[in-house]
Amino acid sequence: MKNKLKKYFALTRLGIIETFQWRLALFVMILGNLLYLTLIYFLWKAIFSSAGNDVVNGMTFEMTMVYLVLATSLYGVVELYIVWEIGRNIQNGKIVLDLLRPIKYKHYVFWENSGVLVVNFLVTFIPTFVIVVIMTKGTIPLGWNLLYFILAFVFSIVINYNIDFIVGTICLYTESIWGINIMKQMIVALLSGATIPLAFFPEKFVAVVKYLPFKAIYDTPLTLLMTRNPGWQTVISKLGFSLFWMIAISAFSGFFWRISIKQVTVNGG
Amino acid sequence: MNNIIELKNVTKEFKVLNRHEGLKGCIKDLFSRDYKIVRAVDNIDLEVTQGEIIGFLGQNGAGKSTTIKMMTGVLEPSSGNLIINNRIPYTDRTKNSQEIGVVFGQRTQLWWSLPLVESFKLLKDIYQISDENYNEMLELYGSMVDIETLLHKPVRQMSLGQRTLSDILAAFLHNPKVVFLDEPTIGLDVAMKSKIRELILELNRKKNTTVILTSHDMGDVDALCQRIVIIDKGNLLYDNEISHLKHFFGIYRTLKIRPRENVIEVANKLKDELYAFEVSITNDDTWISILVNEEKNRIMKVLEAVQETHAIKDMQLKEISTEDVIKKIYEGGVRN
Numbered sequence: 047m048k049n050k051l052k053k054y055f056a057l058t059r060l061g062i063i064e065t066f067q068w069r070l071a072l073f074v075m076i077l078g079n080l081l082y083l084t085l086i087y088f089l090w091k092a093i094f095s096s097a098g099n100d101v102v103n104g105m106t107f108e109m110t111m112v113y114l115v116l117a118t119s120l121y122g123v124v125e126l127y128i129v130w131e132i133g134r135n136i137q138n139g140k141i142v143l144d145l146l147r148p149i150k151y152k153h154y155v156f157w158e159n160s161g162v163l164v165v166n167f168l169v170t171f172i173p174t175f176v177i178v179v180i181m182t183k184g185t186i187p188l189g190w191n192l193l194y195f196i197l198a199f200v201f202s203i204v205i206n207y208n209i210d211f212i213v214g215t216i217c218l219y220t221e222s223i224w225g226i227n228i229m230k231q232m233i234v235a236l237l238s239g240a241t242i243p244l245a246f247f248p249e250k251f252v253a254v255v256k257y258l259p260f261k262a263i264y265d266t267p268l269t270l271l272m273t274r275n276p277g278w279q280t281v282i283s284k285l286g287f288s289l290f291w292m293i294a295i296s297a298f299s300g301f302f303w304r305i306s307i308k309q310v311t312v313n314g315g
Numbered sequence: 316m317n318n319i320i321e322l323k324n325v326t327k328e329f330k331v332l333n334r335h336e337g338l339k340g341c342i343k344d345l346f347s348r349d350y351k352i353v354r355a356v357d358n359i360d361l362e363v364t365q366g367e368i369i370g371f372l373g374q375n376g377a378g379k380s381t382t383i384k385m386m387t388g389v390l391e392p393s394s395g396n397l398i399i400n401n402r403i404p405y406t407d408r409t410k411n412s413q414e415i416g417v418v419f420g421q422r423t424q425l426w427w428s429l430p431l432v433e434s435f436k437l438l439k440d441i442y443q444i445s446d447e448n449y450n451e452m453l454e455l456y457g458s459m460v461d462i463e464t465l466l467h468k469p470v471r472q473m474s475l476g477q478r479t480l481s482d483i484l485a486a487f488l489h490n491p492k493v494v495f496l497d498e499p500t501i502g503l504d505v506a507m508k509s510k511i512r513e514l515i516l517e518l519n520r521k522k523n524t525t526v527i528l529t530s531h532d533m534g535d536v537d538a539l540c541q542r543i544v545i546i547d548k549g550n551l552l553y554d555n556e557i558s559h560l561k562h563f564f565g566i567y568r569t570l571k572i573r574p575r576e577n578v579i580e581v582a583n584k585l586k587d588e589l590y591a592f593e594v595s596i597t598n599d600d601t602w603i604s605i606l607v608n609e610e611k612n613r614i615m616k617v618l619e620a621v622q623e624t625h626a627i628k629d630m631q632l633k634e635i636s637t638e639d640v641i642k643k644i645y646e647g648g649v650r651n
Contacts, residue, residue: 049443056440060426060433067428143424145389148413148442308391 061161132214133223239265325395370540416486
């Protein structure tokens with residue numbers, strides 16, 4: 047067990063070192079996020095002022111902004127562009143080398159990218175969170191909710207990775223990536239509450255979306271983070287929902303990969 | 316003796332879509348169920364014992380790579396039995412990977428932007444190499460190449476030769492039973508080629524590692540292999556000691572010349588003029604190739620004869636190529 051973890055953490059470690067090699071890329075990413083946040087600030091300011099109400103769909107402007115700022119920085123952590131990576135490796139044939147590791151491919155790709163995740167969490171999410179807490183003075187409670195958030199966040203990472211892995215597996219059949227990946231990004235961004243809080247969607251739409259796994263990626267962890275004293279039932283039902291989808295989708299992605307890899311006709315050579 | 320690799324009646328077929336031409340054709344292809352079966356590897360038998368170096372030859376598309384991919388476990392054979400190290404590589408790929416090493420020509424398994432030592436440390440952890448074995452291996456590497464400079468150099472700053480060398484060292488690091496080397500010397504200069512050959516030979520001797528080597532360079536095969544396996548169009552064409560073939564390609568050399576006058580005209584004239592030398596002559600746009608059997612005629616004699624009647628701009632002397640060897644086997648020059 048200990049050795050097994052060592053295998054995986056060795057990949058994380060190297061990922062961290064490699065990410066720090068590209069210092070400039072790190073700064074550019076932070077700058078890009080700031081620009082995006084400025085954009086959504088003015089967008090939602092316009093939405094709220096045209097609504098003429100302080101509260102729209104049960105959310106104040108401040109709450110909406112806090113939600114979106116945190117969602118954006120969370121997006122920077124969770125989105126690992128796995129589909130691109132798998133697709134590229136299939137196209138240029140490098141997948142052969144990764145398949146020949148003494149680690150399952152699904153695990154190998156995850157841990158290979160986990161270093162980026164750690165760096166982004168420390169460099170973008172934590173500072174953003176601290177700034178938001180200080181600026182909003184008490185809008186975000188600091189108590190048990192942090193623990194719930196961490197749990198939901200771990201589930202979120204696994205669910206998002208497995209969705210990516212399933213879409214990446216589809217690339218084995220299509221051998222093309224671009225269209226599939228764009229579609230996946232749009233669907234996830236919309237249905238997970240990453241770009242628009244789910245409260246703003248029409249009721250009938252939400253009635254369907256609330257049963258899908260996507261909301262466990264951004265909506266669930268952020269709701270748990272921002273709710274003061276949510277009550278046991280809420281916490282358990284929300285975390286239970288995420289946990290259920292995490293197990294279900296991991297099982298499915300593993301199964302789908304096993305039947306698909308038979309299709310592989312490795313390119314090149 | 317125990318076989319480390321055993322292939323019995325191994326066949327691999329691919330299903331390929333029949334593509335149509337043009338815009339109309341490509342829309343048709345979207346819904347087409349018109350597949351053809353391509354047999355890339357056809358009924359191959361092979362047995363390899365621990366510690367052998369096998370030269371795996373064949374033209375491009377002959378089925379070499381497919382066979383190697385089946386041996387490593389990336390591809391599943393369509394039929395037949397394939398055992399590596401008492402395991403079926405395809406069903407047990409993760410475990411099998413623990414005991415094989417691979418170097419695929421121009422691809423690198425090293426971490427591009429980091430010093431080599433970081434990749435080594437990673438391999439140490441994922442292959443669970445003990446400190447003792449790891450240090451022993453590094454010491455061994457140190458006695459063969461200038462490992463210290465390599466270790467602290469980022470992989471992306473390495474020359475192609477240094478990178479290939481590093482990739483080979485990485486493939487041997489966890490002391491695997493079998494190492495697959497696919498075109499390890501491609502694109503390298505003569506000095507680097509010989510350095511890499513020496514390295515492979517020494518690692519094979521010290522660690523008794525089985526090496527499966529594919530190459531287009533007869534020099535590689537000549538320097539490293541005791542045994543040669545030739546695959547052509549998916550079939551096993553030849554499987555025997557190199558000495559059998561060596562006698563053969565050792566005596567054939569290709570003399571390439573570039574005449575001052577028109578290449579085609581000169582080539583045609585030479586066919587008559589060199590009739591007595593029993594050579595075969597081919598030509599492309601700039602070069603005329605004359606394949607000379609040195610047991611019958613000395614190559615200098617042939618060159619002299621050419622020079623007497625034609626002005627030569629440039630000339631080269633080449634070892635026989637894999638393609639020519641295969642051609643000669645078909646012609647019956649060598650018996651299996």
